[in-house]
Amino acid sequence: MAAVKTDSRMLNNLISSIKRWRKPAKKGPRVIARNDHNISRRDISRAALTVMKRLQEAGYQAYIVGGGVRDLMLGGHPKDFDVATDATPEQAKVLFRGARIVGRRFRILHARIGREVIEVTTFRGHHSDGETHEAKQSEHGMLLRDNVYGDLESDAMRRDFTVNALYYTTDGFAVHDYTGGVEDINNRLIRMIGAPATRYKEDPVRMLRAVRFAAKLDFAIEPATEAPLKELAPLLRNIAPARLFDEILKLLMSGQGERTFELLRRYHLWQHLFPDNAAQIEKNPAALELTKRALRNTDQRIQADMRVTPAFLYAALLWPAVDEEQKKLIEKGIPPAPALAQAAQKITSNQLAHTAIPKRFSIPMREIWDLQHRLPQRGGSRAQRQLEHPRFRAAYDFLLLREECGEIEPGLGNWWTDFQQADDEQRQQMVRKLQRSGGNNRRGRNSRGGRRRKPKAAE
CATH class of the missing domain: 1.10.3090.10 (cca-adding enzyme, domain 2)
Known part of the structure; x- marks a missing residue:
């Protein structure tokens, strides 16, 4: 009997070891120190810096994230900056007069500083962590509602592309990179974070974003990120027309419309946006x-x-x-x-x-x-x-x-x-x-488009 118990304990220990082995340990970020990147506060809007300062003074973390960091590292001068924080929308709202919480699928805060509106998002967590917050998916795998909160690392892993998952903080003036985004910027690659097919199914608009960033930045789409596009293109039919209109404006009215059009055709996405065309x-x-x-x-x-x-x-x-x-x-x-x-x-x-x-x-x-x-x-x-x-x-x-x-x-x-x-x-x-010359296209018609009346016969 004792031998059976010993074998059972050994089996349980083995199973636990396998589980620990299969679950990757959390990796720390690559931290690019102030002297090793080209980002300067002078190129960041005062409104975004003000939002970060207020959050930090209240005891919260605050980072500029996404396209703003990406474009700064590419030597650009972005106009829009988003801030990520560990404060919930409700906690952040009390710090900014006139701020409002928007969105249903993703709840975010719009903080108004002067004439600027800064988008403040709470760190996202993994769907499996959503015990007290709501996460809902459709039958196709699309996220319908997703307000699962997490930490900085989980937020980075939840973003779409590596080049958009870079975090800049004024606390030390460093850039935090959990996904290899800096390397992909250097290699001029658009790479999906996670399994591309799964991430596209969660939000098919990501397929349009991949094309838009490739056209805008003149980057290549990494092969694994590119592979599912044609097959999953029909999923765009599940996106609300109002949301797709907003995406069309970003795709075709940002200065790279012709290049974007060619890429959309290449990946069979265009026919689901403009089928008659x-x-x-x-x-x-x-x-x-x-x-x-x-x-x-x-x-x-x-x-x-x-x-x-x-x-x-x-x-x-x-x-x-x-x-x-x-x-x-x-x-x-x-x-x-x-x-x-x-x-x-x-x-x-x-x-x-x-x-x-x-x-x-x-x-x-x-x-x-x-x-x-x-x-x-x-x-x-x-x-x-x-x-x-x-x-x-x-x-x-x-x-x-x-x-x-x-x-x-x-x-x-x-x-x-x-x-x-x-x-x-x-x-x-x-x-x-x-x-x-007879080229006025009005023969036999009066100014209102009707036929000219014949003159009445003299009585």
Whole structure:
């Protein structure tokens, strides 16, 4: 009997040893001392430094984390800084007047310092540690709610990519690196922390982030991080359209839109964001050229600090499908203007199932399309009225894009270019010349678009 007990104890000890062996011991961070990195407080916003100071004075840890640290190490000048702390949102909130807790999936604090808002996040823990805090996943593995709190190391391991898991503190002015992010920055690599497929399933938007950072930083995506992208791309269909709209703005309106578009196509992600556009560019070279030129135009404007609007970009991305649908309706006998309206409604509704389009953008988008039908109609006072339309400039730029990509014959764009540069007398001469040549598209119609009435017979 004693022998049996001895064997049992030995077996239990062996099992415990195996468990200890299988569970990796916590690794300390690589700490890059002040003299060994290039980050200076002068390049960090005063608001972020103020937030860190208040948290530290209250006895909490505080670090600048994420893209701000990454970009500083790359020699950039980031505008946004996020702070990570061991204080809960409720504990941090009492330190900042007017602060508010936002988010449901991830609860974070927005601390307002002057005109700046600093995002303050509590260190995240592993899902298995969530005994008292809520962590919930969908059937596909996506995290629906995740407010499991932890320590600095677990927070680093919960972040998406190594280059975004660097922590800078003013307590010693050091950078803490738990995941090899500094090495990946030096090697110009985007690497997922943890098992890439699992992390993508937890949040499919991470696939878009991998592409965005690769395009923005001109980094390569590490092979294991890259491998699941095509297979898991359909998971983007599970993301709320409103959230995807926000991601689209980051992807395509940050100055690297054309490069991002190419990567999204390479990894089969584009077709789940803009399915109608994806279908058109596979069969219509003009559609692909229009898409590329619109993105290139947007990139150039952003790099020149010029104004850009999602309305113009969405107009370009969805136009090939709208144009094809309009032609189908015209073949069925529907007049061009109503056909365009019906086509616009259908394609816009299709897109709304994938990405939201707020009305402040969808209305101008449809006005840009409508003006493509009206710009050829220049007789009488129409040209002047269209010139005064609030969306004329965007519609004119869009017309030029259509001509450049070969969708329509050139000529109309040059006419409108000359018309804008002419004085009043020259404009009247241009319209009269157009009418004499029969190119005003108003034959047999009055100024309201109806047919001219025959004069009444003399009584």
